[in-house]
Amino acid sequence: MKKLKWVSNDVDSYNQAKEYIDTAIVPLMAVSIGSEMKNIVAKGEFITLVSTDLERQLKGRVFLFPSYSYLKKSENVIENLIEWKTELQQEFKHVFFLTSEDDLKKMKNEHLEGELIWLPTIPLEHMDDNLKRKLLQDQVEQILNILLQSWNKS
Secondary structure (H helix, E strand, C coil): CCCCCCCHHHHHHHHHHCCCCCEEEEEEEEECCCCCHHHHHHHHHHHHHHHHHHHHHCECCEEECCCEEEECCCCCHHHHHHHHHHHHCCCCCEEEEEECCHHHHHHCCCCCCCCEEECCCCCCCCCCHHHHHHHHHHHHHHHHHHHHHHHHHC
16 A cells, blocks of 8 residues: 555545555644744654655554644634544544644543554654654554554554
């Protein structure tokens, strides 16, 4: 099975094998300018790398959606994510959101318990490629454990 991302060809592949693809992954990207912009961008970069690696390792089981971008100071993010979850659950048995934003970790509620996966950001900017690869792999393995637990419950 090829990778499944938000591109036309992959949607065709999804439609042909949708009975096996039961998990949606949605990376979350905060947007903010000003003094915290670089930190916010680094978090988004990290989540993108982890999401892509996760999808690569689980191809044929997960569909990677485009990143959901939101203004960091927005107050209705959780409500929007609940709406996303409701919509995606019409096609996918499992829906997971990936973030490195502390604010979302604090705001999640019972409607997203278990589906909102928070990862601490690892600053990759000046890191050796081999070490970067190892750290990303460690993060992906942690997420895999969460996904496996969820899959085993159902």
